[in-house]
Amino acid sequence: MQIAVYPGSFDPITNGHIDIIERTAQIFDRVVVAVAINEEKLPVFTVEERVEIIRDAIRHVPNVEVDQFAGLLVDFMRQQQSNVVVRGLRAISDFEYEFQMAQMNKQLYPQMETLFMMTQPEHGYLSSRIVKEIARFGGQVDQMVPGVVATQLKEKLQTG
Amino acid sequence: MQIAVYPGSFDPITNGHIDIIERTAQIFDRVVVAVAINEEKLPVFTVEERVEIIRDAIRHVPNVEVDQFAGLLVDFMRQQQSNVVVRGLRAISDFEYEFQMAQMNKQLYPQMETLFMMTQPEHGYLSSRIVKEIARFGGQVDQMVPGVVATQLKEKLQTG
Amino acid sequence: MQIAVYPGSFDPITNGHIDIIERTAQIFDRVVVAVAINEEKLPVFTVEERVEIIRDAIRHVPNVEVDQFAGLLVDFMRQQQSNVVVRGLRAISDFEYEFQMAQMNKQLYPQMETLFMMTQPEHGYLSSRIVKEIARFGGQVDQMVPGVVATQLKEKLQTG
Amino acid sequence: MQIAVYPGSFDPITNGHIDIIERTAQIFDRVVVAVAINEEKLPVFTVEERVEIIRDAIRHVPNVEVDQFAGLLVDFMRQQQSNVVVRGLRAISDFEYEFQMAQMNKQLYPQMETLFMMTQPEHGYLSSRIVKEIARFGGQVDQMVPGVVATQLKEKLQTG
Amino acid sequence: MQIAVYPGSFDPITNGHIDIIERTAQIFDRVVVAVAINEEKLPVFTVEERVEIIRDAIRHVPNVEVDQFAGLLVDFMRQQQSNVVVRGLRAISDFEYEFQMAQMNKQLYPQMETLFMMTQPEHGYLSSRIVKEIARFGGQVDQMVPGVVATQLKEKLQTG
Amino acid sequence: MQIAVYPGSFDPITNGHIDIIERTAQIFDRVVVAVAINEEKLPVFTVEERVEIIRDAIRHVPNVEVDQFAGLLVDFMRQQQSNVVVRGLRAISDFEYEFQMAQMNKQLYPQMETLFMMTQPEHGYLSSRIVKEIARFGGQVDQMVPGVVATQLKEKLQTG
Numbered sequence: 006m007q008i009a010v011y012p013g014s015f016d017p018i019t020n021g022h023i024d025i026i027e028r029t030a031q032i033f034d035r036v037v038v039a040v041a042i043n044e045e046k047l048p049v050f051t052v053e054e055r056v057e058i059i060r061d062a063i064r065h066v067p068n069v070e071v072d073q074f075a076g077l078l079v080d081f082m083r084q085q086q087s088n089v090v091v092r093g094l095r096a097i098s099d100f101e102y103e104f105q106m107a108q109m110n111k112q113l114y115p116q117m118e119t120l121f122m123m124t125q126p127e128h129g130y131l132s133s134r135i136v137k138e139i140a141r142f143g144g145q146v147d148q149m150v151p152g153v154v155a156t157q158l159k160e161k162l163q164t165g
Numbered sequence: 166m167q168i169a170v171y172p173g174s175f176d177p178i179t180n181g182h183i184d185i186i187e188r189t190a191q192i193f194d195r196v197v198v199a200v201a202i203n204e205e206k207l208p209v210f211t212v213e214e215r216v217e218i219i220r221d222a223i224r225h226v227p228n229v230e231v232d233q234f235a236g237l238l239v240d241f242m243r244q245q246q247s248n249v250v251v252r253g254l255r256a257i258s259d260f261e262y263e264f265q266m267a268q269m270n271k272q273l274y275p276q277m278e279t280l281f282m283m284t285q286p287e288h289g290y291l292s293s294r295i296v297k298e299i300a301r302f303g304g305q306v307d308q309m310v311p312g313v314v315a316t317q318l319k320e321k322l323q324t325g
Numbered sequence: 326m327q328i329a330v331y332p333g334s335f336d337p338i339t340n341g342h343i344d345i346i347e348r349t350a351q352i353f354d355r356v357v358v359a360v361a362i363n364e365e366k367l368p369v370f371t372v373e374e375r376v377e378i379i380r381d382a383i384r385h386v387p388n389v390e391v392d393q394f395a396g397l398l399v400d401f402m403r404q405q406q407s408n409v410v411v412r413g414l415r416a417i418s419d420f421e422y423e424f425q426m427a428q429m430n431k432q433l434y435p436q437m438e439t440l441f442m443m444t445q446p447e448h449g450y451l452s453s454r455i456v457k458e459i460a461r462f463g464g465q466v467d468q469m470v471p472g473v474v475a476t477q478l479k480e481k482l483q484t485g
Numbered sequence: 486m487q488i489a490v491y492p493g494s495f496d497p498i499t500n501g502h503i504d505i506i507e508r509t510a511q512i513f514d515r516v517v518v519a520v521a522i523n524e525e526k527l528p529v530f531t532v533e534e535r536v537e538i539i540r541d542a543i544r545h546v547p548n549v550e551v552d553q554f555a556g557l558l559v560d561f562m563r564q565q566q567s568n569v570v571v572r573g574l575r576a577i578s579d580f581e582y583e584f585q586m587a588q589m590n591k592q593l594y595p596q597m598e599t600l601f602m603m604t605q606p607e608h609g610y611l612s613s614r615i616v617k618e619i620a621r622f623g624g625q626v627d628q629m630v631p632g633v634v635a636t637q638l639k640e641k642l643q644t645g
Numbered sequence: 646m647q648i649a650v651y652p653g654s655f656d657p658i659t660n661g662h663i664d665i666i667e668r669t670a671q672i673f674d675r676v677v678v679a680v681a682i683n684e685e686k687l688p689v690f691t692v693e694e695r696v697e698i699i700r701d702a703i704r705h706v707p708n709v710e711v712d713q714f715a716g717l718l719v720d721f722m723r724q725q726q727s728n729v730v731v732r733g734l735r736a737i738s739d740f741e742y743e744f745q746m747a748q749m750n751k752q753l754y755p756q757m758e759t760l761f762m763m764t765q766p767e768h769g770y771l772s773s774r775i776v777k778e779i780a781r782f783g784g785q786v787d788q789m790v791p792g793v794v795a796t797q798l799k800e801k802l803q804t805g
Numbered sequence: 806m807q808i809a810v811y812p813g814s815f816d817p818i819t820n821g822h823i824d825i826i827e828r829t830a831q832i833f834d835r836v837v838v839a840v841a842i843n844e845e846k847l848p849v850f851t852v853e854e855r856v857e858i859i860r861d862a863i864r865h866v867p868n869v870e871v872d873q874f875a876g877l878l879v880d881f882m883r884q885q886q887s888n889v890v891v892r893g894l895r896a897i898s899d900f901e902y903e904f905q906m907a908q909m910n911k912q913l914y915p916q917m918e919t920l921f922m923m924t925q926p927e928h929g930y931l932s933s934r935i936v937k938e939i940a941r942f943g944g945q946v947d948q949m950v951p952g953v954v955a956t957q958l959k960e961k962l963q964t965g
Contacts (some may be wrong), residue, residue, distance in 0.1 A: 278442065283428065285440060
């Protein structure tokens with residue numbers, strides 16, 4: 006059985022992420038969405054909220070689980086008995102950072118492989134950061150994130 | 166009448182920005198320089214100072230106005246009855262960020278078009294951030310920014 | 326009156342090109358689509374065929390004309406009394422080549438400005454070369470080019 | 486059973502390609518190396534020679550087959566009942582071309598997914614074109630290609 | 646006598662930096678490693694620690710000295726009577742930033758030349774930031790930095 | 806004595822190349838401009854013409870010689886007892902190709918170092934190919950190449 010891990014901050018998950026999860030689930034037997042605990046980055050959503058939101062958003066895909074991890078991704082991979090990481094690629098800057106991380110992970114864990122999947126062109130502009138910026142200024146993000154994320158972003162970011 | 170909006174932080178305006186404004190004013194009937202209010206970024210110049218400096222620096226170009234805006238650019242565009250944004254492009258990293266913003270803005274406001282104009286090669290290295298860094302260490306920035314900016318940067322950044 | 330020139334080989338025109346023409350026609354008073362005569366490149370369509378196909382494909386846009394030119398673009402620009410060139414940008418390699426051309430044209434004709442417009446993300450993969458390659462192998466190109474182009478490509482490239 | 490197709494010209498296969506094949510074979514149940522018949526490109530090795538060389542070079546990997554195809558990759562994929570293409574990524578220019586092809590293939594065959602795998606850094610400079618160029622001038626290519634390729638290149642390219 | 650300056654933060658020095666120093670020392674008569682004092686960046690190692698660590702790590706290269714500088718690099722260059730800066734290049738993002746800095750420095754000090762040297766491919770993923778991130782999570786960095794750095798990082802970053 | 810080799814096709818030499826030669830001659834004791842004999846590329850100038858033109862164009866720089874070479878650059882380097890190659894870098898695509906070549910050359914000749922020097926921004930658009938294209942259509946190239954090149958290009962390319 007081939008297990009793929011899809012790691013990220015997902016603060017919050019976007020429709021671009023969900024598209025990658027759905028396509029990965031067509032290829033691998035099981036997909037583990039791994040939410041990174043980055044306390045230093047001051048996330049808008051707690052890791053528990055992020056896990057719960059993703060579980061809700063990918064309910065329709067049977068072979069996907071959601072988990073959280075702290076520390077190095079390679080340690081989480083070994084623990085999950087998986088050596089396949091999947092990452093979405095949008096643009097050049099993604100590409101470079103991702104290559105650097107993939108090369109570093111292979112140095113730390115030689116059996117590990119990172120597979121890159123092209124983001125759908127219509128999601129090319131989407132990022133968690135941009136979604137938060139739009140929501141902060143009262144813009145519509147309904148077409149960029151699952152409904153539950155749009156509602157919660159409104160509550161969390163639009164004060165007064 | 167075709168109105169173009171040229172948005173930015175302009176903290177402070179550089180000779181590269183002024184070149185883009187002058188060239189845009191040759192093409193469009195009216196150009197609105199739109200200074201973004203980004204309180205989070207701790208600007209060196211207040212938005213009022215930035216507006217005043219730009220007004221002074223582009224006095225010689227008749228069809229240019231300077232204004233400020235908070236929030237989403239698309240809301241400012243609608244309010245100005247303009248659907249043309251102009252942006253200068255220097256390098257690859259500019260290119261990617263700008264494309265992402267243009268695609269996002271088109272999603273939020275489908276009539277909006279972003280036109281990109283090449284920065285003159287001799288201004289290719291110029292950025293507000295680099296100008297501030299040089300001024301902070303006592304370097305000469307007279308050839309990079311209007312005279313009034315050079316003077317005020319000296320006062321603001323060189324303490325003691 | 327502001328005239329924009331949109332130059333290219335257009336061998337053949339794609340839906341990506343048509344999208345750029347339609348959007349440019351919203352911004353400028355008149356748009357001249359300028360078909361380059363590149364005999365060395367052994368085009369699939371003659372310049373006359375290309376001009377006729379484009380005229381047919383943009384019939385619904387009133388302020389657009391189609392013309393042909395040989396030699397340097399700057400000479401054609403002067404002759405058209407236009408100093409605004411519009412170019413679509415898809416990706417990094419486009420960007421670099423286009424910047425090089427824009428810088429060269431500005432050296433040859435200092436008043437000339439090149440404005441870049443982002444290709445719609447769903448057309449990002451489209452190019453005349455790729456369309457011809459697919460058609461040559463009998464693939465469907467109906468969603469990539471105007472109907473008349475799809476029909477003629479079939480006749481020209483799929484030899485019995 | 487998950488089948489991955491690894492397409493290319495392989496004129497000739499390099500150690501970089503072989504590394505990708507070995508790593509892909511660890512992830513998928515079966516890997517089909519698909520040699521493209523590109524008569525227009527005037528290959529140094531015939532398609533039959535290329536297929537035979539690859540079979541010899543990957544003999545040690547049990548779940549890999551070698552096949553040839555003409556025409557569109559999507560047609561070959563359907564025929565192989567596979568919807569996973571694997572491609573190695575070396576550098577930015579690779580990245581752009583590969584993304585364009587992946588987007589085009591998804592347009593022609595929506596179930597098809599292209600997965601990208603990072604070339605090992607020490608193979609980053611390797612390409613079939615560079616290997617042929619070195620061999621043509623009598624340089625050593627023994628560390629860049631399988632032994633049989635090095636020998637045959639010498640015979641084919643170093644005339645008199 | 647040709648003196649080359651190799652400036653950086655070196656917080657901490659990596660095997661990638663050391664490789665650049667060794668190769669630069671083969672080309673120039675004298676190499677000055679110039680440690681930048683960036684108090685704002687909250688370094689893990691003090692500038693004194695960084696200077697001492699580098700001195701220890703390059704003890705085997707006779708024509709290299711280590712020094713520290715605050716302020717503008719061009720002022721340090723003039724003071725060292727050197728007009729050659731050497732910088733390692735890893736990837737595209739490096740490339741752009743480095744070009745911008747080189748162009749700015751040439752504006753401030755026209756005689757100054759920046760020479761770029763390719764990082765060895767196996768060090769392509771290495772950066773001081775990534776090394777610190779791995780060490781913080783208890784990962785092995787012994788193959789990425791000199792032994793003394795690995796030991797001190799463990800002490801400084803892994804708090805009980 | 807440190808000798809640097811500056812290789813290229815130089816068909817023809819441009820003001821961008823000359824700028825790199827002048828700056829390299831400030832840093833190294835001796836510079837050898839190495840004109841590659843590429844018969845397959847159908848050059849406009851013969852290798853003898855190119856050598857003579859460059860000798861004429863760099864007469865004012867005492868420590869520069871011009872030579873020609875066929876075959877692999879590494880063989881020429883060994884013969885010249887030099888292990889320093891200098892290359893100008895303009896843009897991203899240059900960067901990638903140059904890195905690939907540098908990495909390949911280091912594989913073939915481990916002592917060899919390639920140093921990259923930034924092209925002056927005002928020469929960023931210049932290439933031998935573009936100069937020939939402009940000259941072919943009767944455009945002015947006087948500001949892009951030495952006078953003798955401009956004259957000879959006119960004779961060679963503007964027929965009848």
